[in-house]
Amino acid sequence: MQYCTACQKAIATIVIMDLSGGAVTGSQHLCPACAEQLGVAQPKVPKFSAEILEDLLGSLKGARGGGRRPTEACPGCGLTPADFRAKGRLGCPRCYETFRGDLLPLLRRIHEAESHRGRLPGRLCAEPPPPDGSGLADLRRRLEEAVRGERYEEAARLRDELRSAERGEGAKP
Numbered sequence: 001m002q003y004c005t006a007c008q009k010a011i012a013t014i015v016i017m018d019l020s021g022g023a024v025t026g027s028q029h030l031c032p033a034c035a036e037q038l039g040v041a042q043p044k045v046p047k048f049s050a051e052i053l054e055d056l057l058g059s060l061k062g063a064r065g066g067g068r069r070p071t072e073a074c075p076g077c078g079l080t081p082a083d084f085r086a087k088g089r090l091g092c093p094r095c096y097e098t099f100r101g102d103l104l105p106l107l108r109r110i111h112e113a114e115s116h117r118g119r120l121p122g123r124l125c126a127e128p129p130p131p132d133g134s135g136l137a138d139l140r141r142r143l144e145e146a147v148r149g150e151r152y153e154e155a156a157r158l159r160d161e162l163r164s165a166e167r168g169e170g171a172k173p
Contacts, residue, residue, distance in 0.1 A: 006034035016040060074098040093148070136165055 002012045005028050012029030019025065030040065073080045076094030084090065084099060096103065107114050139162045146155035 002029045004031035005029050
């Protein structure tokens with residue numbers, strides 16, 4: 001059991017480790033309250049009751065009468081707008097594009113933004129990449145994104161680059 005290094009009173013549940021060259025050079029143990037004050041942890045999001053969620057998702061119903069054409073079912077999973085309102089969840093990655101017009105106003109109302117910026121503030125996330133092996137991780141990430149985006153020619157090229165880099169032949173530019 002470790003106490004918070006900031007307040008020295010509460011039990012720490014968050015550990016921040018300083019890394020340099022792949023080795024831990026220091027750590028800081030924080031309680032949730034101090035982590036939130038320091039901007040390390042996100043503030044607790046209130047849990048939405050069924051009524052509040054229905055009110056937020058109700059904007060999907062109200063948007064239909066405004067002259068827009070109704071959103072069709074998702075071609076990936078068959079989720080309909082009524083199913084989305086009932087469950088409050090999307091069924092597959094293609095739902096994000098299918099229901100994009102309805103989701104953006106909803107995201108603005110809930111999160112006050114249309115895109116996710118990450119869990120940690122930029123000053124904590126902005127670490128220089130490690131000198132060894134960072135290219136492999138980047139290639140793997142780009143390969144996964146290409147496959148998810150169904151860009152198969154790019155995925156094949158990235159796969160070949162990754163294989164070459166893993167063999168030590170170096171990635172092609």
